[in-house]
Amino acid sequence: MTLVDMRNVGKIYQLGSTQVEALRNIDLQIQTREFVAIWGPSGSGKTSLLNLIGLIDAPTTGEIYLADERVDLLADDELARQRNHKIGFIFQNFNLVPVLDALENIMLPLQIRGMRQGQAREKALVRLREVGLEEHWNKRPDKMSGGQRQRVAIARALVGDPALVIADEPTANLDSGNSRMIIDLMRELNRRDHVTFIFSTHDPRLLEHVDRRIRLEDGQIGATE
Ligand SMILES: Nc1ncnc2c1ncn2[C@@H]1O[C@H](COP(=O)(O)OP(=O)(O)OP(=O)(O)O)[C@@H](O)[C@H]1O
Numbered sequence: 001m002t003l004v005d006m007r008n009v010g011k012i013y014q015l016g017s018t019q020v021e022a023l024r025n026i027d028l029q030i031q032t033r034e035f036v037a038i039w040g041p042s043g044s045g046k047t048s049l050l051n052l053i054g055l056i057d058a059p060t061t062g063e064i065y066l067a068d069e070r071v072d073l074l075a076d077d078e079l080a081r082q083r084n085h086k087i088g089f090i091f092q093n094f095n096l097v098p099v100l101d102a103l104e105n106i107m108l109p110l111q112i113r114g115m116r117q118g119q120a121r122e123k124a125l126v127r128l129r130e131v132g133l134e135e136h137w138n139k140r141p142d143k144m145s146g147g148q149r150q151r152v153a154i155a156r157a158l159v160g161d162p163a164l165v166i167a168d169e170p171t172a173n174l175d176s177g178n179s180r181m182i183i184d185l186m187r188e189l190n191r192r193d194h195v196t197f198i199f200s201t202h203d204p205r206l207l208e209h210v211d212r213r214i215r216l217e218d219g220q221i222g223a224t225e
């Protein structure tokens with residue numbers, strides 16, 4: 001089944017009086033259960049593309065469908081609802097809430113949905129164990145290593161059982177041991193739970209493990225392998 005369908009999508013940022021064309025003529029389909037990497041040089045449009053797929057930003061032109069539903073025209077509250085229910089987003093800088101501990105950070109998307117505290121806690125604990133951080137449940141982000149923070153970010157992205165997880169350079173801030181662990185963890189969740197993963201990367205080690213690589217150059221899709 002096609003999960004993501006982008007049709008002739010373009011993105012232009014307005015910077016004062018100048019326009020930056022970050023993406024153009026993007027036609028891209030991603031199937032359920034795929035494990036896909038977007039790669040390309042700095043400035044090629046990777047984050048812009050992921051933000052559009054993740055409903056964080058809207059395209060300037062073109063159409064975007066998620067599971068056959070057109071999403072680029074939705075109103076803000078409906079976008080937020082779809083994001084919360086269908087998508088887990090892992091940001092390059094983790095974006096954890098500094099005043100919340102690991103468990104509370106993971107619970108957050110469920111609480112936004114209105115799930116009661118006890119149930120949200122139980123679900124978050126399952127994900128915390130899955131990423132191997134149960135002993136650190138009450139640590140705040142500033143007391144965790146980069147690898148641990150990234151694992152919390154992954155657990156938070158998965159806690160709501162999204163169909164799609166998007167990760168912007170998930171290993172960029174990690175050493176090789178932690179990168180390896182994060183790659184293996186994402187791959188396992190992809191195989192076991194059939195979660196679709198789309199991520200951007202510069203990391204050749206990560207590119208070795210994907211089903212498909214989508215190359216971006218100057219905002220356009222090049223060779224797909
Ligand atoms: N909010 C913004 N306002 C204006 N221009 C932007 C904005 N975000 C990105 N751009 C520009 O759009 C182009 C694509 O940027 P983008 O961040 O998507 O690239 P990237 O491939 O993710 O780069 P990197 O590998 O450095 O993260 C660049 O020219 C960038 O300067």
Ligand SMILES: [Mg+2]
Pocket residue numbers: 046047048168
């Ligand atoms: Mg980027």
